[in-house]
Amino acid sequence: MDLSYTDEEQAFRAEVRDWLAETLPRDLSEKVRLGKRMSKQDVEHWHRLLNAKGWLAPNWPRKYGGAEWNAVQRQIFEEEACLAHAPRTLPFGLSMLAPVLMAFGSEEQRQRFLPGLLDGTNWWCQGYSEPGAGSDLAAVKTRAVREGDEYVVNGQKTWTTLGQHADWIFCLVRTDPDAKKQEGISFLLIDMTSPGVTVRPIVLIDGEAEVNEVFFDNVRVPAENLVGEENKGWTYAKYLLTHERTNIAGVGFSTAALDTVKHVAQNVKSGGKPLAENPHFAARLAQVEIDLMAMATTNLRVVSAAAKGEAPGAESSMLKVKGTVIRQELTSLLRRAVGPDALPFQPDYLEGGDNAEMMGPEHAATSGPSYFNMRKLSIFGGSNEVQRTIITKAIIGL
């Protein structure tokens, strides 16, 4: 296994770095650097710039307008984008739904939906989880009953990220309540403007309504919006989840966050000395840096295997657990470094208004909400407890 970058890959890194330096708008990178919230317009702006360069969909084939990068190129882009404080792209349509449509959708569905993902016409959200179906996803109850050339959908989804902005939702629905639970599920595309769809915000601990409940009350959905075969949705759902968990290690994000924590800790005083020299703080900082270096190497092993076409196995669970624990620890250290200045809740500043006044030093206003928001990382994308069970079975063999 070769973990060093080739000359070609180094040249690609330089190309990405130059493009980011020329193209990434300063107002967007400042928002990301300071941990402010992105608006819908911000995300659309960034998507447009990437799409104009042909880089919005790194893993799509060129024939659909993607960049068709290999795993190493994607990793390099991710690292450079994080170092430049570029916004994240929205994964729901681009890296979750699109691979499913390419693998299991009809040609008509691909022609109909893929262009709108690139040009920003359609925002998608993910309708998997329900009040009684999270870790046990196959327990979904939202019912879809076929009536002629339509499905009639009734039920509820929850934790639907950015559902308030979405034009469409891809949903797991139960089409056969009598079959074994994994065998009675279908994958349905639902227009969020359909009569009977209601979106209700859930305000999270950081004060942001990032997620929603979505209710379906006799929603009529054309049968042509069924992806693949009826009752085969579980296969497509699992395929989508393997794409949801790519890049889960967040090496680039954590590297940038580590730099921030170090910078703040050098400039904050504790007992007359920089906080970075406080033994307890320094030990935590060193530990998270060591963990990050170890994870980055594991990540390179996985990326290197993926570049040779090998599918990641339980390693993706290791990356998910380690990556999220590291990100959470970094937000915890930043909040600790900022101290009491992390306490005031300053929503105007968080929402990104350039002229909004901030109490305390840079990073103070966002460090508290970021700390709280990042608790989500160990819950979604398959909770860390469930990932640990996968690791103990598949890797440790218990």
Ligand SMILES: Cc1cc2nc3c(=O)[nH]c(=O)nc-3n(C[C@H](O)[C@H](O)[C@H](O)COP(=O)(O)OP(=O)(O)OC[C@H]3O[C@@H](n4cnc5c(N)ncnc54)[C@H](O)[C@@H]3O)c2cc1C
């Ligand atoms: C911020 C946020 C955004 C989200 N966005 C979306 C979205 O856009 N679309 C979507 O469909 N879903 C989304 N989710 C839902 C997410 O996928 C679920 O929260 C997750 O799968 C866990 O399910 P649950 O919340 O029902 O918890 P449960 O499954 O009820 O779990 C509760 C606790 O029990 C533990 N547990 C459960 N089963 C086991 C087990 N077998 N062994 C050991 N421990 C176990 C869990 O680890 C957890 O700590 C989001 C969640 C959050 C927090």
